[in-house]
Amino acid sequence: MHNNLDLYAKVEDLLGVEEVAPSLYKYYSDYLKTIEFNSILDIGCGSGEFLLAIEREFNPKNILGVDLSNIMIQKAKDKGVNAKAINISNLDEKFEVITAVFDMLNYLNRPSLIEFLQSVENILSDDGIFMLDINSLDGFESVAVGSYIVDDDKRFLTIDSYFTDEIYYSDFTLFTKENTLYKKEQEVINQYFYTIKEIESHTSLKLIEAKNISLYQEVDDKIFLIFKK
């Protein structure tokens, strides 16, 4: 159903995400060390690495990851993570901590963002915490714009990215070797730039922290946010 997210899932391991992810996850775990919690929902959980780290460090009773890519959810399940391919508007249990890690929120267009923030509010326990990181304007403008080509034994991937009118377009083309032939898949993934003010304007959750992050060591490419109900 979500072909573009599934294509991303097929190539994420070629993108160098694994190397930088632990330093991003640390912002989340540093805050979690300061509170007590029994339940956590990770939205856009991807292949489940974040939740595995949370389980190892905090061992909360109730852990759930959701993602719209079936391929990602299968990868998470294969690692033993409790994960489901569903939209959060279909969840009815509440969580004390909700996370959206590695610029998941930037994948939402404006109507989806508004609906998403409403759903988060509905499924967050009273006094619950919603933590996320978003791409900054500098992050969109300077870090990942241009062409990227990478291959391994079986796959040849090109990504052409550009940022205009607050939308970041990434055109993914993947060739996968099948015997002596290559299968071609192509999808565009959009990300949307949002200011902190705009996010705040769509939610009644209270912003209690905003921290600049330099994940790729060039500019402050991300912002880490903590909201409280």
Ligand SMILES: C[S@@+](CC[C@H](N)C(=O)[O-])C[C@H]1O[C@@H](n2cnc3c(N)ncnc32)[C@H](O)[C@@H]1O
């Ligand atoms: C950059 S990846 C981050 C994955 C993971 N959170 C991590 O830290 O490695 C963004 C993830 O968000 C998922 N995603 C995008 N839109 C979504 C939505 N509306 N609901 C749930 N997941 C979504 C994608 O499938 C992808 O797995």
